[in-house]
Amino acid sequence: MRRLGLFMLLMALLSGCNNFSMPGSHTIIDWVDFVKWNGVKYDAINHATLADEKYIGKKLGKVEFKVDGNVNNPHYKIKDGDAAFHEKGTVIYSIKGTEELIAVKQSNEINGYRIYAPRGKESHWDFKSVPLESVKTIEIYKSEHGKINEIKKREEISLFLNMLKNSKEDPNFQYDASKGDPTYYDSVLYTNEPIAYKYFVQYDGTTYFWAPNDIAVLPNEIRKFFPE
Known part of the structure; x- marks a missing residue:
């Protein structure tokens, strides 16, 4: 009984230590x-x-x-x-x-x-803070491939930004993982300022999506801006 009591006391003490580590171990900090x-x-x-x-x-x-x-x-x-x-x-x-x-x-x-x-x-730098009317150029980068598109025409810039703006948030969205990880893109929005705005877009082979706040699904029409 004495051994059991000492064991329970030791466990109680250890359970109260949030950063407890065994001698010789290291805390991993993220x-x-x-x-x-x-x-x-x-x-x-x-x-x-x-x-x-x-x-x-x-x-x-x-x-x-x-x-x-x-x-x-x-x-x-x-x-x-x-x-x-x-x-x-x-x-x-x-x-x-x-x-x-x-x-x-x-x-x-x-x-x-x-x-x-x-x-x-x-x-x-959140998307809601972007001065959309001041965007002069949009560049699209594909992971490990560099720049794949540059959008300069006003009507195409407006179309792309409207697709982002009107995307449908769906926090329950799950991408199709049957073909592996989605393809990752960066869309960079340039104004006349020294800093440009950057947002990722992903494509799982069927659906384009991004995350201004929660995950949001983009219309299929946006594929015209993401050449393979």
């Missing part, structure tokens, strides 16, 4: 893509990309420490110069035409840079 600079914590904007490299401004500094893979303490306090995924020495740039945003060169990003905004200000 980092958000961030850069901290000049006292400000910047988060990556998934719906934004640099419009053109000419907008890259002066060098602000360099990443001093990459936390991913090097920090196992969930109570670690982020310092200036820390970044989630960028290696030490990666240059941090200002962006001409905006004082809030910063950029870090990243080869797999459209136009070559990852864009960061002060935490809490990423929503400016």
Whole structure:
């Protein structure tokens, strides 16, 4: 009975430890893509990309420490110069035409840079914030194939944007996985601003869909803008 009582006490103590780990083990932290600079914590904007490299401004500094893979303490306090995924020495740039945003060169990003905004200000790049009447060009990129289409005619731009705007949200939508993973595209909306708006579109072989908020199904007519 004494052994059982000690065992139950030990289990009760362990169950109350949210971050308990066995000796020699490591806590795995799922980092958000961030850069901290000049006292400000910047988060990556998934719906934004640099419009053109000419907008890259002066060098602000360099990443001093990459936390991913090097920090196992969930109570670690982020310092200036820390970044989630960028290696030490990666240059941090200002962006001409905006004082809030910063950029870090990243080869797999459209136009070559990852864009960061002060935490809490990423929503400016949601689709509902796009000045649709100011969109001048739309580029379509296919995963691992690069740019596959460029839309410049006003009537075609309006048609594409209206299809996005009028898509039908369906949080219960499930894509057809019988042919494998959907094909992934990025649609980039350019205005005259240094930052363009970027939204993914996926195609499962039957249906085009995207996720402005919840999953939304797009009309089949949109296929004209996604050449194979």
